[in-house]
Structure formats: C-alpha cells, structure tokens
Amino acid sequence: MNHDEAATVGPLTLTWVSRHLEAGERVVKAVALHGGITAEMRRLTIGRRDGGTRDLVLRTCTDPIHTQHAEGGLHAEAGALTLLTGTGVPAPSLVAVDPTAASCEFPSLLMTHLAGRTVLDDQGVERRVRLLARQLVAIQALRPVERPRKYVTLTTADTVVVPKGTDEAVWTAAIDVIRKPPPPREGCFLHRDFQPGNVLFDVPPSKPGDVRITGVVDWSPSWGPADLDVAHCSVNLALLHGPVWGMRFAEAYEEAGGILAATVSERLYWRVRDALAASEEVRSVSRPWREAGRPELTTRAVEKRLDAYVTALMNALG
The missing domain is CATH 3.30.200.20 (Phosphorylase Kinase; domain 1)
Structure with missing residues (x-):
C-alpha cells in the first residue's frame, strides 16, 4: 500500500x-x-x-x-x-x-463506492433541483417494516445565531415561530440530511443536460414529517445557489408528487426551523463548499444568503 x-x-x-x-x-x-x-x-x-x-x-x-x-x-x-x-x-x-x-x-x-460526483456549482442548478425533488419523493415513499428512530431537532429559540446586519424584526418573528410546539404531522421515511452535498451526479461533458443522479449517501434515517427533508434541502440550496433556489425546491417537490403540510403556518414552521438551525452551522458547512471549488462562499457570504432566505420565507409564508 x-x-x-x-x-x-x-x-x-x-x-x-x-x-x-x-x-x-x-x-x-x-x-x-x-x-x-x-x-x-x-x-x-x-x-x-x-x-x-x-x-x-x-x-x-x-x-x-x-x-x-x-x-x-x-x-x-x-x-x-x-x-x-x-x-x-x-x-x-x-x-x-x-x-x-x-x-x-x-x-x-x-x-x-458509487459512480458520480457531487455538483455544487451554479450551472445547471435548475435541472438538478428537479432531479433532487424527484429523488426525495422516491425516498420518502419507502415504507420499511421497522420504522427508524423518530426525528430529532436540536435548535431552539435560544440557540439561534443571528447574523450581523440583519433586520432584527424579521429574525425575531422567525425565532418566535419555533417557540411554538411542532405541528402534528403524519410521518414518513426521512433521509434527514438530504442536500446537494450528499447526492452524486453523472454529468456527461458533451450533454450536461442529460445529468442524472447516481447515488445518495450519508444516511441518517429518521421517521417524521416530509417537510423536514424538504426544508433541509431548501436551505442548503439557498446557501449554495441563492434564496430563490431555496424557495423553488418546495415547488419542485410538489410538482414531483410530494405532499407538504396542509397549512401555510405548518409549512412555515418546518422551513424556518431548518433555516434557523443553519445559523448555528454556517462556518462548518461553508468550509467544505469552499474546498469543493466554491471559494466565494465565505462564512460572511453564506450568512448574507441565509438572512435573505429567512427574509424571503417570512415574506412569503409568515
């Protein structure tokens, strides 16, 4: 060796x-x-x-x-x-x-070992978002004989790290959302860390539009609301590619046949909860993205995107 x-x-x-x-x-x-x-x-x-x-x-x-x-x-x-x-x-x-x-x-x-690679650049993101949505719907359709452990969320209103220069009123309102108990929701099989960094793609050099998913890795299976996986992928897309793609993913998920929570307030709860959870991990998640070829995603740049995404959520669903 x-x-x-x-x-x-x-x-x-x-x-x-x-x-x-x-x-x-x-x-x-x-x-x-x-x-x-x-x-x-x-x-x-x-x-x-x-x-x-x-x-x-x-x-x-x-x-x-x-x-x-x-x-x-x-x-x-x-x-x-x-x-x-x-x-x-x-x-x-x-x-x-x-x-x-x-x-x-x-x-x-x-x-x-699976073929393929993670793809984190902006080019082709629209096509990949649709593929990610379809793949998540397929994962959540699984019905194991024995359910995995119940989902866990660690972020609380007291652990949120508010980025500098944010609109205090927006973040206060967002934090107030997760002070409430989680809304009741029928559970399903969750990957629990479904996001672009844990999905492998094959991108033919001559036909990048023929991109396809070749693998999903880093499983932390749980049983819980489908919105949790959607929220987690959404915030990662928002930080990687901009808030518009974080908002777009939920639409793509429904277009692929996924079913989100019935009410706007319930959807807001899960989306905001995962966005605020990201506030505690900006430094740790941005470092591997830079190592993977996105040097512009400094901690501060990612904080600004998170702020914009939280603001977009509160404006659209709050």
Whole structure:
C-alpha cells in the first residue's frame, strides 16, 4: 500500500477492512474524500486476484465532538443501507460496520463506492433541483417494516445565531415561530440530511443536460414529517445557489408528487426551523463548499444568503 496514504488509515482499521475483503484482495491505495463535516471519508482501492481493482468507501468518526454519537449514527446508517438494497434508491451497499471501535482505532463503516460526483456549482442548478425533488419523493415513499428512530431537532429559540446586519424584526418573528410546539404531522421515511452535498451526479461533458443522479449517501434515517427533508434541502440550496433556489425546491417537490403540510403556518414552521438551525452551522458547512471549488462562499457570504432566505420565507409564508 502507498505508505503516505497508509498513514491516514490506522493499522487496526486496515486489518479490519482486510477481514471483509474477498480472498486474495488487499488494500493498495487510500485517497481522502473532501466535503465531510462529522467524519473522515476515504476511497480505498482494492487490488483483486485477477489484477483488476475495485473501490470501497471508509467512513471514520475521529472528531471527539461527534465520536460520542457515532455508535447510534453508524448503526442507523448501516440499517438504512441494508434496507435500501433492492429498493431502486441509488445508495451504497453495506460491507461492514464497527460502531463502537471494537476492532478499529475509531468507529467506522465500510461501504461500496458509487459512480458520480457531487455538483455544487451554479450551472445547471435548475435541472438538478428537479432531479433532487424527484429523488426525495422516491425516498420518502419507502415504507420499511421497522420504522427508524423518530426525528430529532436540536435548535431552539435560544440557540439561534443571528447574523450581523440583519433586520432584527424579521429574525425575531422567525425565532418566535419555533417557540411554538411542532405541528402534528403524519410521518414518513426521512433521509434527514438530504442536500446537494450528499447526492452524486453523472454529468456527461458533451450533454450536461442529460445529468442524472447516481447515488445518495450519508444516511441518517429518521421517521417524521416530509417537510423536514424538504426544508433541509431548501436551505442548503439557498446557501449554495441563492434564496430563490431555496424557495423553488418546495415547488419542485410538489410538482414531483410530494405532499407538504396542509397549512401555510405548518409549512412555515418546518422551513424556518431548518433555516434557523443553519445559523448555528454556517462556518462548518461553508468550509467544505469552499474546498469543493466554491471559494466565494465565505462564512460572511453564506450568512448574507441565509438572512435573505429567512427574509424571503417570512415574506412569503409568515
């Protein structure tokens, strides 16, 4: 194995990975995958007996802040990948999981590698928004025999970080929205982190209009209102491409057959809740976007887009 790359994957983890390979296979290379926030991602090239190669992906939870929640998260993701097998939803297949670091240096999950790449630039966003909406409708149509855990929302009125230079009245009104109890809503299967950074696309160079989704990754399955997944993708689109695309996604979702909450006030609650949750994570989400080729998305630039999106929500639905 490449010695420089071997240093990025601990020896215990490499031994664990090797135990889950086919006879005669070995890890020959590891490459860091950028864009992750809560875990380190590596693409492992596996040398085969016939001289060919195949790729796997290793998720390793090394951050002390997130490691304490790794066991539940990796268990949930492993369960989701198993559930999704054969459903038509393009997700990786589970190879192995060590959620408690019983064999590895850190909690880890090994899965198959999917073709495609994340696409975060503005060109072609209209087509991708429609594809994202259709894919989310398909995910939420799943009806597992055993429901995943109930959704959790951590943001409260007291944890919102109001960006500098905002309209105080608008943000006060938005924060007041989430002081209320969540509206009752029939639940469905949620990805719980469905957004452009967790969707892989194939974009033919000669025909970019023929873009298609090849994979959905980073599953945190939950059971809850469909509006939650819609709200989460909407705010990410607003921060990546501008508030108009955050507002557009809910329309595309309904056009694709998705069903949102019945009343405007209920829709506002979920959309505002996820937008305000983003206020606590602007720095952490903007960094991987810059690393992925969007250097203009500084923390301050993303804060301004978030402010504009919250204002648009309150004007349209408030």
